Amino acid sequence: xxxxxxxxxxxxxLHTESRFKLVAVVVLLGWSVLVLAMVGCGRKPDDPRRIVxxxxxxxxxxxxxxRQLAGYMAAHPGIKIEELFKETEMLRSAYVVGALAxxxxxxxxxxxxxxxxxxxxxxxxxxxxLFSQEYLSAFDSTALLRYRGHLxxxxxxxxxxxxxxxxxxxxxxxxxxDKELINLSKAIQAKYGYVAGRPNVYGITWNYTExxxxxxxxxxxxxxxxxxxxxxxxxxNKSMVDALNFIRQLRDDDKIVPNExxxxxxxxxxxxxxxxxxxxxxxxxxxxxxxxxxxxxxxLPRISATGLWCAPMTSPKGYSMNVNVDKEKIxxxxxxxxxxxxxxxxxxxxKALNTAPTRRSLYRHPEILSNEILQNSLIQITHGKPMPVxxxxxxxxxxxxxxxxAVMGGARTPEQAARDMQAQALRKIKExxx
Amino acid sequence: xxTDRTKQFIGFLVIPSxxxxxxxxxxxxxxxxxxxxxxxxLNKIRDWQFIGFRQFIKIxxxxxxxxxxxxxxxxIIWTVVNVAFHVILGVFLALLLNxxxxxxxxxxxxxxxxxxxxxxxxALTWRGMFNYEYGSINLILTKFLGMPAVEWLRSxxxxxxxxxxxNVWLGFPFMMVVALGALQSIPHELYEAAEIDGASWWHKxxxxxxxxxxxxxxxxxxLGIVWTFNNLNIVWLVSNGGxxxxxxxxxxxxxxxxxxxxYSFSYAAALSLVIFLLLLTFSMVxxxxxxxxxxxx
Numbered sequence: 001x002x003x004x005x006x007x008x009x010x011x012x013x014l015h016t017e018s019r020f021k022l023v024a025v026v027v028l029l030g031w032s033v034l035v036l037a038m039v040g041c042g043r044k045p046d047d048p049r050r051i052v053x054x055x056x057x058x059x060x061x062x063x064x065x066x067r068q069l070a071g072y073m074a075a076h077p078g079i080k081i082e083e084l085f086k087e088t089e090m091l092r093s094a095y096v097v098g099a100l101a102x103x104x105x106x107x108x109x110x111x112x113x114x115x116x117x118x119x120x121x122x123x124x125x126x127x128x129x130l131f132s133q134e135y136l137s138a139f140d141s142t143a144l145l146r147y148r149g150h151l152x153x154x155x156x157x158x159x160x161x162x163x164x165x166x167x168x169x170x171x172x173x174x175x176x177x178d179k180e181l182i183n184l185s186k187a188i189q190a191k192y193g194y195v196a197g198r199p200n201v202y203g204i205t206w207n208y209t210e211x212x213x214x215x216x217x218x219x220x221x222x223x224x225x226x227x228x229x230x231x232x233x234x235x236x237n238k239s240m241v242d243a244l245n246f247i248r249q250l251r252d253d254d255k256i257v258p259n260e261x262x263x264x265x266x267x268x269x270x271x272x273x274x275x276x277x278x279x280x281x282x283x284x285x286x287x288x289x290x291x292x293x294x295x296x297x298x299x300l301p302r303i304s305a306t307g308l309w310c311a312p313m314t315s316p317k318g319y320s321m322n323v324n325v326d327k328e329k330i331x332x333x334x335x336x337x338x339x340x341x342x343x344x345x346x347x348x349x350x351k352a353l354n355t356a357p358t359r360r361s362l363y364r365h366p367e368i369l370s371n372e373i374l375q376n377s378l379i380q381i382t383h384g385k386p387m388p389v390x391x392x393x394x395x396x397x398x399x400x401x402x403x404x405x406a407v408m409g410g411a412r413t414p415e416q417a418a419r420d421m422q423a424q425a426l427r428k429i430k431e432x433x434x
Numbered sequence: 435x436x437t438d439r440t441k442q443f444i445g446f447l448v449i450p451s452x453x454x455x456x457x458x459x460x461x462x463x464x465x466x467x468x469x470x471x472x473x474x475x476l477n478k479i480r481d482w483q484f485i486g487f488r489q490f491i492k493i494x495x496x497x498x499x500x501x502x503x504x505x506x507x508x509x510i511i512w513t514v515v516n517v518a519f520h521v522i523l524g525v526f527l528a529l530l531l532n533x534x535x536x537x538x539x540x541x542x543x544x545x546x547x548x549x550x551x552x553x554x555x556x557a558l559t560w561r562g563m564f565n566y567e568y569g570s571i572n573l574i575l576t577k578f579l580g581m582p583a584v585e586w587l588r589s590x591x592x593x594x595x596x597x598x599x600x601n602v603w604l605g606f607p608f609m610m611v612v613a614l615g616a617l618q619s620i621p622h623e624l625y626e627a628a629e630i631d632g633a634s635w636w637h638k639x640x641x642x643x644x645x646x647x648x649x650x651x652x653x654x655x656x657l658g659i660v661w662t663f664n665n666l667n668i669v670w671l672v673s674n675g676g677x678x679x680x681x682x683x684x685x686x687x688x689x690x691x692x693x694x695x696x697y698s699f700s701y702a703a704a705l706s707l708v709i710f711l712l713l714l715t716f717s718m719v720x721x722x723x724x725x726x727x728x729x730x731x
Contacts, residue, residue, distance in 0.1 A: 031450045093694040100479065117697070121479045196576075198567060209677060260566040260588055262674065268568075391476055398695060402499070402679035409588040409678050424499055431698060432476050 051081045055109035056088045060286045099123030111160045112145045112315040116391040124320040126150035143358030155316030157355045159282045162312035163380040164298045170276035174298035185256035188276045203256035206279035207263040211400035216310035217243040220303035236422035244414035286353045297373045299380045314384035399424035469703035476697035489704035500680045509684040516662045519602040524609025532617045549607035557671035560600040590681030601668045612654040616647035652724045
């Protein structure tokens with residue numbers, strides 16, 4: 001057969017004009033590229049010594065992970081670990097698409113809320129059969145994310161929560177109630193003066209385009225995103241209206257927050273000393289300290305009208321395993337996971353980033369007990385509420401965001417916004433289930 | 435060489451291109467068409483079924499957030515305004531650069547700069563510049579022009595205008611480069627002859643320049659329309675995913691949100707097929723009406 005093809009090509013070649021010969025050479029090169037590309041694109045047999053991790057860690061978290069992985073690879077010659085950062089939303093989408101195609105990383109690291117989506121798309125595998133009960137009992141129960149009867153994620157950090165961050169240059173004692181917060185902010189703004197009607201130092205700021213940052217106010221006024229069944233949205237109520245009115249009042253009447261602030265603006269204002277307090281998550285605190293800001297972290301204040309603490313959503317951040325991982329590779333991944341979830345690694349992370357570890361033994365560690373920021377963070381976690389992992393949560397976020405922004409933009413009243421949020425959430429959940 | 439052998443040889447030459455096109459164009463396109471007639475969503479991602487035209491009926495008849503027809507109208511405005519500015523600015527600057535002026539190379543480089551910067555960087559930089567209190571746009575308006583500050587990113591209309599301004603800045607260099615290339619290919623003798631006949635600048639522009647750059651500009655405008663119609667990056671990044679309140683979406687960002695935020699893959703596939711058919715029809719009609727394929731001479 002090969003001989004026939006050879007003769008056929010030879011005959012063609014001898015009868016072809018020289019300019020066509022040139023074209024033929026180019027096209028043959030094209031063929032070579034095509035063949036190589038097909039070989040390259042085909043799914044290679046999974047290299048059992050190569051581990052791929054996708055994560056959404058911020059730069060300071062990445063430094064620690066990188067160091068820990070380098071240590072592991074040095075101790076295990078021949079094993080190659082590749083880590084790839086993806087922004088949170090992109091990580092979720094890309095991971096689902098990759099896993100559906102039988103690809104994707106071996107391990108995916110992130111907060112717990114996408115686990116519901118991963119489970120619905122069957123893109124992660126249960127972990128309960130891979131770890132002994134004795135091993136798992138060393139972790140705080142919130143670190144072991146169980147959903148629909150299976151263990152899908154083991155966390156190395158608990159929290160991923162918002163708290164009140166304050167600059168000690170302006171504030172010695174953080175506020176514990178909303179009234180204290182307003183009075184303190186007004187006093188700071190009066191002390192540092194105004195330019196063209198704008199305070200040189202704002203009392204407080206946060207990202208008020210994302211409903212995640214609004215949740216503490218909603219819970220402070222007694223609300224929660226789901227009813228008792230855990231999947232029916234509860235957004236149209238007095239708590240929502242009161243909470244929306246409250247933050248509008250902070251901006252429009254008390255004038256203690258900037259007119260407009262997304263995450264970057266709020267972050268920059270605090271870093272530049274133009275805001276005395278900031279509501280931000282534990283992922284950001286180490287960065288402020290590295291910038292040379294003398295920060296304190298305190299629980300978000302109590303709402304006087306209800307007597308309730310502003311409760312942020314809390315969630316573990318940890319590792320899940322791709323459903324496509326070969327059985328032969330699992331022992332290697334388990335070994336790596338046990339290393340990354342070891343006391344040593346968690347302690348190193350907690351000390352460097354002020355994030356709450358998940359190993360219970362570490363809560364009694366002297367370096368954790370003496371860390372003021374971490375201790376206040378743990379208090380905040382106790383005030384917080386676990387973020388639901390059900391896929392319906394996406395519908396709630398997407399229903400809340402436009403109406404919340406419309407209220408802040410003055411385009412909708414809080415009452416109208418609450419009604420719209422609820423209607424949208426119900427509609428989106430219905431669509432998801434269609 | 436007999437005809438059969440020639441055909442075999444040609445086939446042999448064409449196969450690599452065909453296979454590549456099949457892999458990266460035909461297969462995804464056909465899969466998208468199949469999805470559009472299915473019900474793939476978060477809960478039916480692995481076991482979706484064909485459901486006929488239901489997704490298309492849903493697009494055109496059921497209310498959505500944001501409303502499909504409002505988004506479609508906004509997409510038309512987005513495309514027309516952007517491309518109009520791209521072409522007018524591009525041709526105007528190309529006419530200037532085609533003159534004998536000092537430092538032409540420097541101006542040309544500076545004017546191409548927006549095109550050379552990655553869109554992500556441009557979009558996020560402009561988003562920062564549109565901030566109400568600290569953005570440079572409002573600082574210029576209030577401090578130097580004595581105008582009131584504009585709530586660029588908080589109000590739907592202003593946020594949409596902010597997206598358009600960013601894309602105009604980003605898009606005019608392409609039209610300028612194309613127009614400049616076309617201008618430089620016009621024989622100078624034509625202008626000399628017109629000058630001898632006493633033609634004015636306007637007359638030369640209308641009767642020589644514009645007709646002769648038309649065969650180049652029409653395909654460029656068609657491309658510009660398709661690109662702008664489908665330009666996800668700028669709207670998504672400047673408005674932060676359709677903010678405020680999902681009021682700054684164009685069709686393509688609406689599709690992106692449906693697919694990757696809500697996992698309504700079949701709905702998004704149907705919508706993208708609608709966009710494809712709209713653009714295909716437009717391109718064919720526009721190319722035919724404008725006689726773009728006819729030579730200028």
